Structures are given as structure tokens and as C-alpha cells.
Amino acid sequence: MRSRILLSAILMIAAGPATAETRTALFAGGCFWCLEADMDHVRGVTATTSGYAGGKSSMPTYNDYESGDHREVVKVEFDDAVISYGDLVATFLRTIDVTDSGGQFCDRGHAYTSAVHALDEGQANEARVAIAAAESALGEKIVTSVEGPVKFWAAEEEHQNFHLGMKRRLTLFGFVDQTASYKRYRKGCGRDAQVKRVWGEEAYKGVDRAM
Numbered sequence: 001m002r003s004r005i006l007l008s009a010i011l012m013i014a015a016g017p018a019t020a021e022t023r024t025a026l027f028a029g030g031c032f033w034c035l036e037a038d039m040d041h042v043r044g045v046t047a048t049t050s051g052y053a054g055g056k057s058s059m060p061t062y063n064d065y066e067s068g069d070h071r072e073v074v075k076v077e078f079d080d081a082v083i084s085y086g087d088l089v090a091t092f093l094r095t096i097d098v099t100d101s102g103g104q105f106c107d108r109g110h111a112y113t114s115a116v117h118a119l120d121e122g123q124a125n126e127a128r129v130a131i132a133a134a135e136s137a138l139g140e141k142i143v144t145s146v147e148g149p150v151k152f153w154a155a156e157e158e159h160q161n162f163h164l165g166m167k168r169r170l171t172l173f174g175f176v177d178q179t180a181s182y183k184r185y186r187k188g189c190g191r192d193a194q195v196k197r198v199w200g201e202e203a204y205k206g207v208d209r210a211m
Helices: 002-015 034-041 085-093 123-138 178-189 189-200
Strands: 022-029 045-053 071-079 114-117 146-148 152-154 166-170 174-176
Touching: 022 034, 022 045, 022 085, 034 045, 034 071, 034 178, 045 146, 071 085, 085 123, 085 178, 123 146, 123 152, 174 178, 178 189
Parallel strands: 114 146
Antiparallel strands: 022 071, 022 114, 045 071, 045 152, 166 174
């Protein structure tokens, strides 16, 4: 008996701790530069990719995705041993204006509307629970929709991690690097200010960065 227990313990030690599963979420929350930057600072998120989804056209690009009825989205890969899908949805909701059905902040139209693209029925159920809890916390209706699985198209390389880029680009402020351009855009669009107006102390709850 003792030998069997000892053998089991040795095998467990040799195998090490159970490995967590990396899961995927897909969120639409306005400008994908901004949403990707926020999701990068959520504990348990392991990778993010900006892209397009939900439309009818194939191979959408930054120049034509809106005409194909796609949204800007971010694919989020996360460690479900660190953060559950439901908690990730709850954090996502607190990074956007969940009361705006016409777009997000200064970006208007369907391409910038918010949604949770659930990849299966389990995710859809968790998302609905998170939205119901968020509505209770907010005290008003949340318009962010829960929609089914869609084809995801990764955006061009220049849009990935845009908030960290050092490539210089011509803007209304002259030639500045991407990081400076991103910060000016985000502030000028009023994203952080509006999220704080909507959510108050719960704004960016779960996002580990100074706002």
C-alpha cells in the first residue's frame, strides 16, 4: 500500500502541475489600437491581435473592411487558470462605453460598435451573465451585444501593437512616432474620459495600468 502511494506521489511530482488551457476571446470595442492596448494589461492575457470580423467580404483590409460590414475587433488569448472568460468579459465591458449603440467615442458607425463575439454557447452564456452583472452595477441598460462565432481576419502588421510602435508617421501634429500618435488620438477621441464618466470608480477595473 505504502509503495503504491509513494509511486503515485513520485509520478505527480514528475508530471508537474497541470497545465492551464489557453483560450480565445473575440471583442469589438471601437478602435482596435486602444482595445488591444487595454487588453495587453489584463492579468492572464497572453496575446492580443487586432483584426476585422463579422462582415461579408473576404480578405478585408484597413482600407475596405467597413464597406464589407466588418467591425474592428481584437482577438484575446488568455490563461483560464488566471482569469475566467466571464471575468475577462467583465473587464472588457469596463474599458468601453457600453451605453453607446452608434459607435465608440469619436468613431461612429457599425465598424466601431461594441460586441462580444462568443465562440461557443458556453462563452455566450458566460458573456450574458457578465453583462447582466455589469448592468446591475451600472444601473442602466448595456447595449453591447453578444453575437455568435465569426471569421477573424488579422489586421495588417502595421496595426499590431500600434501603441508600442516607433515608426514615424505624418499626422495633424506633424511627423511623430506611432506611440505619440496613438496617445494623442486616444486623448483627442475622449476614450478614457468617457469611460470614466460612464463607469466611475469601476472604469478600467482589471486593467493594470495607470490611466
